[in-house]
Amino acid sequence: METSIISDVHVAFVSHVFHSKKTPEELLEEYFTIVEWVTAIFQQGVKVSVIYRYSRNYQITKEGVHYYFIADKKATNSKSNPGVFYRDVKRLLTELEVNVVHLHNIRDIRTNIRLKRVFSKWPMVIQDHGSVFKRDSLKDQLLKPLLKQGLSHMDRIIFAAKGQEEHWIRNKIIRKEQCTFIMENSSSFRSMSRDACREITKLTGQPVFLWVGNLNTNKDPITVLGAFQKILQHYPQAKLYMIYRLNEMGNIVKQWISEHQLDKQVFLLGSKTREELKFYYNSADYFLSASHKEGSGYAAIEAMSCGVVPILTNIPSFVSLTDGGEVGALFDSGDSKMLCKKILEILEKPLPEEQSRVLAHFEKCFSAEAIAKQAIQMYQEVLTK
Template identity: 30%
Template sequence: MRVALVNYGHPASVAGAEELLPAVRSLTGWAEALARAGAEVSVFQGFREDASFRRRGVDWHLVAGPYAPYLWPWRLPAGMHRRIAAARPEVVHVNSLLYALQVRDLRRRLGGAPVLVVQHHGEGPRPSRLGRILQRRLLAAADGFFFNGPDTAEPWRAAGVLGRRSVVAVAEGSSELEPLGRDEARRRSGVRGEPAILWLGNLDRNKDPLTVLDGLEPVLARRPAARLYLAYRRAALLAEVGRRVASSEVLRRAVTLLGRVPYAELAPLASSADLLVQGSHREGSGYAVLDALACGVVPVVTDIPPFRFLTGGGRAGVLWPPGDAAALTAAVEALLAEPLAPRRRAAREHFDAHLSYDALARQALAAYAELGAARRRPLAGEGGMG
């Protein structure tokens, strides 16, 4: 199966082609996993310069144009689309539902045979009724959509944008982290604690670290050996978090603010922890949860659509209502009342079976084949622009 992955935007800070692949880690993981699964994979990536090369079984085509940090939704990248059509793919997989006009143009250039899939990356439908009608008409050119679970797709369904097109539950990305043994991980990370609890995420209102601190304080008070480590990049609430920690003898003893942790150091840190705690009110993906599951860390996360999907409805973790500190306390206490080792093994097994890049590639290839068969049996009233 010949698969073309299409990614229009790229980080503006990336200066050369050699820096690009680490900056689009999720795209790289997808492409290489599809290649390992037997697909012939080409990536068409917007960039500041033209370049073509082959890496780990994947043909990369960087196409120069106004793609940093993203392509404006009303601009048509004619040069890239011509190159995609010339490659004669059997499947075209576009990242982001924001590119409805581009999806329609690709269908026009590709003709009727190839399967055209669009993957959701946290974006929402257009706010205006007219904008949603236009999205629906343009995205009717796609055969199906990949979402982080059916609940994540619901706002798009409710807005009437997806029509009767298929929605496939496939995670938008995965984790490359490999778990380390506990002793080696803790030697490298310096993490201690029984249990060791980890936070991975920005300190902001949405991720709600203050509720998490409120919920964990009773747990930490009852367990003098327990520790909480907060790793974060952006820190709008750092001052408030600092004041909250300083106000409590328990938190001063148990909490360590790590700040930014480079990705290369994340595997030792995550492998040192027993639990991941997240307080998000909304998310588009959930890469911190993926990194935790990859390292066998049990997620204790809010009951929101992406986290519900990534944890298998809570089977590979524990879910609690956003903003409810008492519910977080109860969730962690219930989890710590049983041995953690089996739960940690189950977390990693869930990741391997459902969320690793190789698992995503298997799911995607099966979906491509099913959507191709459905394309040969078109739905009445959903063809063309209608």
């Protein structure tokens, strides 16, 4: 990309989700994935502004990116009519000489239809975050014409991985030429000394398996536990550590572990802070996820950024992350036997070589710099179409 062309691009990230209880600084901490995305784009030479709907006017500049918090005095929550907010945003976009608008939430019908008129002078891209159109849902069928109307004018619709767009195209809501594929986030974690990190976390095992994800039916911890139980027949020194924030299946998981007498092989660690997580990832050898669906799979991305070998389900985002299973391994959702087989296969490969392949693949395809370059190429395409 030529520097002169890149410097002509000014992207505005806009969200009408209303915030009032947290400070702007706390919100940037909460939305760290967006902060990392826009910072990486700025570091490639593109001007970036981020605009949020807030209870008062406020502005922050962080690592070169300008964050504008626009007051909406009439709003009480995110469902409040954002008409006044978008009127003020339109004025700000003109003042800032923005030439591409980056939006979120492809299912926000009312807003997406409204913005066809309000932002008519700017190219618009909109980012999906794991939404699904359910063909067998009466509600979705009734909403179909409005969803199509709200997305028809979008210059690009960003999906995290190829395959996530199929049901939208098949149901004639969006067009194939609108779609582009960019992972929705990266990870700022980096590989560190396993020995040093295990001194901190006290994780032991030969090998060490790690789970990071809520204990619910979508994440499917029982499939992982079933496979791990079989792995112990071949690798009796193996350990599985499970980190989670929400535990709606917590009692079921605890009962399963107790009934199968795995109390000394499976450890439920509960929630960990982001600062703590980087040490746990860097204490693990293999990362396990049995998710039936994911928008991207942020825990898997974090694990890979630390060189942890991923063993994941065969769903679009994980197919993308693993290059179709060439890096790490893939198994069918809910198939404990297949997961066990894939684990045994990958355990036969030298771990240092597999870790190096994971890190190289992450840096090439999913580092902040790699994702930023993909995004910039998309912005340039919509500006020259």
